[in-house]
Amino acid sequence: MTLHNIFSWSKSRDETFRECPRQYFFHYYGSWGGWENNAPDRVREAYILKKLKSRHIWVGETVHHFIEKMIKQYPASQDIKLEEFSHKMTEQMRNEFKASRNGDYRKFPSKVLGLYEHEYGQNISDEKWKEMHALALRCLTQFANVLFPELVQPVDPEYWQIIEHLLTFEVDQTPVYVKIDFCYKNSDGVSILDWKTGKSEDVDSDIQLSCYGLFAHQHFNIPIDKIRMMECNVNTGKNKESSLIPAKIDFIKHYIKNSIGRMRQMLVDVSRNTTTEEDFPFTDNERTCRFCNFQKICPKFS
Numbered sequence: 001m002t003l004h005n006i007f008s009w010s011k012s013r014d015e016t017f018r019e020c021p022r023q024y025f026f027h028y029y030g031s032w033g034g035w036e037n038n039a040p041d042r043v044r045e046a047y048i049l050k051k052l053k054s055r056h057i058w059v060g061e062t063v064h065h066f067i068e069k070m071i072k073q074y075p076a077s078q079d080i081k082l083e084e085f086s087h088k089m090t091e092q093m094r095n096e097f098k099a100s101r102n103g104d105y106r107k108f109p110s111k112v113l114g115l116y117e118h119e120y121g122q123n124i125s126d127e128k129w130k131e132m133h134a135l136a137l138r139c140l141t142q143f144a145n146v147l148f149p150e151l152v153q154p155v156d157p158e159y160w161q162i163i164e165h166l167l168t169f170e171v172d173q174t175p176v177y178v179k180i181d182f183c184y185k186n187s188d189g190v191s192i193l194d195w196k197t198g199k200s201e202d203v204d205s206d207i208q209l210s211c212y213g214l215f216a217h218q219h220f221n222i223p224i225d226k227i228r229m230m231e232c233n234v235n236t237g238k239n240k241e242s243s244l245i246p247a248k249i250d251f252i253k254h255y256i257k258n259s260i261g262r263m264r265q266m267l268v269d270v271s272r273n274t275t276t277e278e279d280f281p282f283t284d285n286e287r288t289c290r291f292c293n294f295q296k297i298c299p300k301f302s
């Protein structure tokens with residue numbers, strides 16, 4: 001089966017585009033097909049680099065993954081099983097760390113985790129790596145002991161709707177992807193819960209929550225004032241609740257439409273979603289470059 005690179009929108013795509021157009025090119029176009037054995041060398045390299053994760057992203061995704069597992073098994077067991085999942089998470093992180101340090105991801109980039117810090121030979125002390133593991137354990141414990149009993153356990157599983165799914169809806173005839181951590185629907189309306197493991201930046205987190213709201217409004221066909229959203233920080237245990245108003249829905253629709261328009265302007269052929277690398281400028285922000293997965297192949301540094 002041939003896969004087609006279909007144009008779509010997501011908050012992370014928008015962020016990458018805003019950070020650096022050339023990075024956006026590598027991520028969404030220059031690495032396309034890099035999973036094939038016969039991919040050209042540079043495409044394969046871009047694909048390997050695209051898959052790298054920083055240690056902070058690694059911890060965030062791992063915690064999300066284990067929270068999802070904990071919630072999904074809860075209705076059958078009636079036990080959140082913190083000890084068991086903490087142990088499994090430690091095992092997984094240990095194995096992933098070792099495989100990344102060995103460079104196994106270069107052979108199997110879609111299956112084996114590669115850490116940015118290993119690929120770019122960053123000198124991270126053992127203490128710092130241990131801190132990342134401790135952070136993951138703290139987040140999982142906080143979730144099991146504080147957030148779960150307060151926010152999830154009281155909701156009858158028959159009202160649970162979505163747990164960690166990649167979902168799509170349309171804006172301006174373009175598929176928009178959102179990933180919702182936990183969502184339930186009862187007689188009061190729809191509640192969307194978003195687990196955070198770090199500090200959220202207000203503007204971007206507002207965009208994300210408004211995307212979730214727009215999705216819920218369309219998907220459940222529910223009035224805007226019946227949608228409640230909550231950011232739950234599994235690191236600090238603090239929650240921030242927000243509700244939707246029509247102005248926020250208008251804002252996010254315009255925001256997505258404008259972002260789609262700017263991305264489409266860069267295409268050589270809109271109907272085929274094709275591009276030319278040289279059309280995508282480099283960022284001037286040296287900090288973005290310092291943490292960019294694609295430094296090794298970026299012409300700005302060669």
Ligand code: SF4
Binds near residue numbers: 022
């Ligand atoms: S190294 Fe810098 S200019 Fe090159 S793609 Fe990355 S962020 Fe953009």
